[in-house]
Amino acid sequence: xxxxxxxxxxxxxxxxxxxxxxxxxxxxxxxxxxxxxxxxxxxxxxxxxxxxxxxxxxxxxxxxxxxxxxxxxxxxxxxxxxxxxxxxxxxxxxxxxxxxxxxxxxxxxxxxxxxxxxxxxxxxxxxxxxxxxxxxxxxxxxxxxxxxxxxxxxxxxxxxxxxxxxxxxxxxxxxxxxxxxxxxxxxxxxxxxxxxxxxxxxxxxxxxxxxxxxxxxxxxxxxxxxxxxxxxxxxxxxxxxxxxxxxxxxxxxxxxxxxxxxxxxxxxxxxxxxxxxxxxxxxxxxxxxxxxxxxxxxxxxxxxxxxxxxxxxxxxxxxxxxxxxxxxxxxxxxxxxxxxxxxxxxxxxxxxxxxxxxxxxxxx
Amino acid sequence: xxxxxxxxxxxxxxxxxxxxxxxxxxxxxxxxxxxxxxxxxxxxxxxxxxxxxxxxxxxxxxxxxxxxxxxxxxxxxxxxxxxxxxxxxxxxxxxxxxxxxxxxxxxxxxxxxxxxxxxxxxxxxxxxxxxxxxxxxxxxxxxxxxxxxxxxxxxxxxxxxxxxxxxxxxxxxxxxxxxxxxxxxxxxxxxxxxxxxxxxxxxxxxxxxxxxxxxxxxxxxxxxxxxxxxxxxxxxxxxxxxxxxxxxxxxxxxxxxxxxxxxxxxxxxxxxxxxxxxxxxxxxxxxxx
Numbered sequence: 001x002x003x004x005x006x007x008x009x010x011x012x013x014x015x016x017x018x019x020x021x022x023x024x025x026x027x028x029x030x031x032x033x034x035x036x037x038x039x040x041x042x043x044x045x046x047x048x049x050x051x052x053x054x055x056x057x058x059x060x061x062x063x064x065x066x067x068x069x070x071x072x073x074x075x076x077x078x079x080x081x082x083x084x085x086x087x088x089x090x091x092x093x094x095x096x097x098x099x100x101x102x103x104x105x106x107x108x109x110x111x112x113x114x115x116x117x118x119x120x121x122x123x124x125x126x127x128x129x130x131x132x133x134x135x136x137x138x139x140x141x142x143x144x145x146x147x148x149x150x151x152x153x154x155x156x157x158x159x160x161x162x163x164x165x166x167x168x169x170x171x172x173x174x175x176x177x178x179x180x181x182x183x184x185x186x187x188x189x190x191x192x193x194x195x196x197x198x199x200x201x202x203x204x205x206x207x208x209x210x211x212x213x214x215x216x217x218x219x220x221x222x223x224x225x226x227x228x229x230x231x232x233x234x235x236x237x238x239x240x241x242x243x244x245x246x247x248x249x250x251x252x253x254x255x256x257x258x259x260x261x262x263x264x265x266x267x268x269x270x271x272x273x274x275x276x277x278x279x280x281x282x283x284x285x286x287x288x289x290x291x292x293x294x295x296x297x298x299x300x301x302x303x304x305x306x307x308x309x310x311x312x313x314x315x316x317x318x319x320x321x322x323x324x325x326x327x328x329x330x331x332x333x334x335x336x337x338x339x340x341x342x343x344x345x346x347x348x349x350x351x352x353x354x355x356x357x358x359x360x361x362x363x364x
Numbered sequence: 365x366x367x368x369x370x371x372x373x374x375x376x377x378x379x380x381x382x383x384x385x386x387x388x389x390x391x392x393x394x395x396x397x398x399x400x401x402x403x404x405x406x407x408x409x410x411x412x413x414x415x416x417x418x419x420x421x422x423x424x425x426x427x428x429x430x431x432x433x434x435x436x437x438x439x440x441x442x443x444x445x446x447x448x449x450x451x452x453x454x455x456x457x458x459x460x461x462x463x464x465x466x467x468x469x470x471x472x473x474x475x476x477x478x479x480x481x482x483x484x485x486x487x488x489x490x491x492x493x494x495x496x497x498x499x500x501x502x503x504x505x506x507x508x509x510x511x512x513x514x515x516x517x518x519x520x521x522x523x524x525x526x527x528x529x530x531x532x533x534x535x536x537x538x539x540x541x542x543x544x545x546x547x548x549x550x551x552x553x554x555x556x557x558x559x560x561x562x563x564x565x566x567x568x569x570x571x572x573x574x575x576x577x578x579x580x581x582x583x584x585x586x587x588x589x590x591x592x593x594x595x596x597x598x599x600x601x602x603x604x605x606x607x608x609x610x611x612x613x614x615x616x617x618x619x620x621x622x623x624x625x626x627x628x629x630x631x632x633x634x635x636x637x638x639x640x641x642x643x644x645x646x647x648x649x650x651x652x653x
């Protein structure tokens with residue numbers, strides 16, 4: 001596979017390789033609706049970057065700006081040191097994979113994959129046999145060797161998506177853009193393709209930008225995750241980093257189930273209802289919102305500290321249990337695993353529940 | 365290995381006459397379907413097919429071989445085909461404009477397309493004649509350039525284009541509407557220029573609908589009578605169309621002769637529609653499983 005030179009043309013060398021994609025202050029409105037609002041982010045060469053956000057957050061718009069299918073109102077995109085926005089779509093050599101595949105229905109799988117090669121100007125166009133070889137290689141890569149003669153309508157959704165990917169890879173793209181590529185597939189196929197896509201990316205060595213609204217997918221797949229909300233970039237970081245240190249309540253909430261309670265911080269101590277503990281590092285003082293994950297709690301800790309609650313229901317599911325617990329007048333659905341759920345936790349029992357890693361954000 | 369382990373040669377299952385469905389009422393609904401189609405379509409066709417032979421084989425041949433009939437056939441089928449083919453690019457353009465762009469008056473234009481459908485054909489004929497007659501506004505202009513519009517084959521052609529247009533536009537519109545913009549975007553990102561997108565991506569996707577629209581326009585034009593007779597001038601051997609010939613024969617109480625011409629028209633129309641359908645089937649099959 002043809003890949004990008006790794007040299008950093010602007011001399012801003014990052015720890016893990018050259019800076020490849022540099023998005024600066026991109027804004028884009030549709031009528032009066034601001035889809036992107038002053039978004040800046042960078043990706044390293046060969047990085048796998050996920051754009052994560054709820055629908056309407058602008059992630060797809062940003063991807064389409066990169067592809068050249070949308071022109072931003074303001075801002076700049078540099079890729080490999082070039083002014084990317086001044087290059088017309090046809091010459092950007094981005095491999096775009098659409099959510100609904102966008103295959104050419106009247107062409108066979110092989111013709112679909114070859115399309116990007118056959119539309120090249122005559123002097124750059126590979127010969128028929130070169131094209132056929134390349135298509136055969138790509139069919140093998142996406143594990144569809146025997147299906148080159150089929151039409152897209154004769155394939156399953158997962159197979160179509162792999163054809164779309166092969167078609168995008170055929171032009172030896174400098175950047176691979178994927179718009180919710182697994183959005184229309186069922187859960188099992190999704191998981192398989194996800195793993196396979198990551199392997200493919202590692203082998204192909206192309207900078208990849210990937211749009212999804214599925215946090216699990218983003219955290220699982222990407223080198224770094226950019227979280228967008230209402231057209232703004234909220235947080236950018238490695239999956240672990242954003243999961244462990246969400247920048248604000250929105251990110252915390254978006255990345256997983258969240259329980260929230262009001263509290264106060266003073267002199268490095270956090271007080272939530274009748275429970276007092278050491279405040280997390282960098283916690284703001286005053287009235288705060290306290291967040292914790294429903295599976296990061298300890299029931300009836302030995303030291304007797306924690307939030308006073310009343311168990312309303314316990315639903316056992318294999319090794320896990322869902323414990324509905326009334327705390328401070330609110331009903332929380334907590335998750336307990338075998339070891340953290342002591343015997344005897346049953347409806348009607350008064351317990352203490354200790355959040356293991358509370359996150360604290362200033363009250364809005 | 366025992367004999368029992370040898371698999372029996374697969375018996376090719378014969379396709380059954382009826383695949384039984386869980387839905388009741390097959391007998392009744394098929395009965396009504398056959399009776400209705402028989403009464404409405406098959407019986408008249410049989411009558412048409414039987415009638416000419418009272419002239420005898422040579423009589424029918426004599427009827428059809430007359431230069432007047434031959435000329436009318438060439439005129440009817442030739443101009444119908446030409447009009448349908450001209451409607452193909454223009455209908456495509458109109459359908460494209462109506463589906464791809466949003467502008468003030470789009471709905472009005474959209475409704476206008478149906479007018480040739482809705483207008484009584486005689487009214488259309490009178491209106492076209494009024495415009496294209498040598499004294500009419502357009503006819504006068506054309507006459508200055510030495511072009512005769514009404515009362516010439518050109519006039520017939522204009523009428524046939526007029527009545528065929530909606531078939532092409534209406535056949536294309538839903539397909540164009542469904543045509544995913546993403547497919548064109550995908551082609552663009554893969555490096556295709558506008559020309560390649562049009563001819564390698566969009567047109568092939570539209571081809572089945574375009575062929576079916578054109579064939580409908582053609583079929584309609586062949587049978588068109590009302591709007592053509594007014595503008596044609598109806599000079600025997602010059603601007604006389606086949607349907608008119610039938611009417612003339614009927615007026616002369618030559619029922620067998622009229623039926624002979626009619627039967628020949630059915631044969632030619634049927635043949636061309638079968639050919640077009642075969643082409644359409646081949647085009648459509650590519651896009652489906």
